[in-house]
Amino acid sequence: MHITFKVSYVDGSAAVATAAVADQVAFETTFDKSIATLSSDFRLHDMCWLAWHGLSRIGKVTDDFDTWLERVDEVVVGDTEIVPLETAAPIG
Numbered sequence: 412m413h414i415t416f417k418v419s420y421v422d423g424s425a426a427v428a429t430a431a432v433a434d435q436v437a438f439e440t441t442f443d444k445s446i447a448t449l450s451s452d453f454r455l456h457d458m459c460w461l462a463w464h465g466l467s468r469i470g471k472v473t474d475d476f477d478t479w480l481e482r483v484d485e486v487v488v489g490d491t492e493i494v495p496l497e498t499a500a501p502i503g
Contacts, residue, residue, distance in 0.1 A: 416462040419485040426471060430461040437464055455486075462486050 414430040430438075435446045438461055449457060463479050466472040472479055 414461060415489055416458065416465070417487045417489075418462050418466070418483060419487075420482050421484045422482070426466060428462040428465040428471075430465045431468075434461055434464045434468060453488075458488060459483065459486050 412432070412435075414435075416428040416430070418426045418428055420426075438444070438457070439446055441460075442457075459480060460476060463472060463476050466479075474482075
């Protein structure tokens with residue numbers, strides 16, 4: 412299971428982060444909290460940490476969590492891009 416995040420930075424840039432199994436296990440180890448609890452208690456800190464860890468793991472972020480967080484404007488879970496239909500939807 413992967414969790415995808417769209418990260419927007421205060422400078423106007425953006426990144427897509429994926430929390431893969433390695434990131435989720437690191438979350439459980441770091442916070443002694445099951446990843447399954449996120450379905451009922453998903454905190455902003457958790458979402459940001461998973462996005463940061465996913466980006467750090469693949470080398471797209473070198474800052475520590477708190478330094479990186481100061482540059483973040485918004486983190487959104489999932490694919491937020493709306494793709495238009497090729498043809499109009501039927502009416503009726």
